[in-house]
Amino acid sequence: MAEKKANPALMKPLTPSPELAAVVGSDPLPRPEVVSKVWDYIKKHDLQNPQNKREIIADEKLQPVFGKDRVTMFEMNKHLSRHLHS
Incomplete structure (x- = not known):
């Protein structure tokens, strides 16, 4: 079975906007890493709606x-895309 390779476009480091950098840091990161860091932040600060875990309450x-x-x-992800620049 062939190994699945990551899409190179997804692994390209992107620079977060100043607003997003407040959450994930200002270093350029690949999109999947940005999403992962945002989820870490959401979980650390308990920002998921307890009645509906799919909803995120913004701090x-x-x-x-x-x-x-x-x-x-x-x-x-749509909102994060607006804050990531190549």
Whole structure:
């Protein structure tokens, strides 16, 4: 069976915006690593809605990234994309 290789475009380091850097740091990171760090932050600060784990409640650092108080985990990547630059 052939080994599955990571898509090189996904592994390209991207620079986070100042708003996103407040959560993940300012070093360029590949998109999957950014998403992982954001999830670590969400879990560390208990930002998932206890009644609906798919919903993320933005704190003062995530609000500028998401642009609103709450997002679903599916919306999150769309908002993160706006804050990542090559």
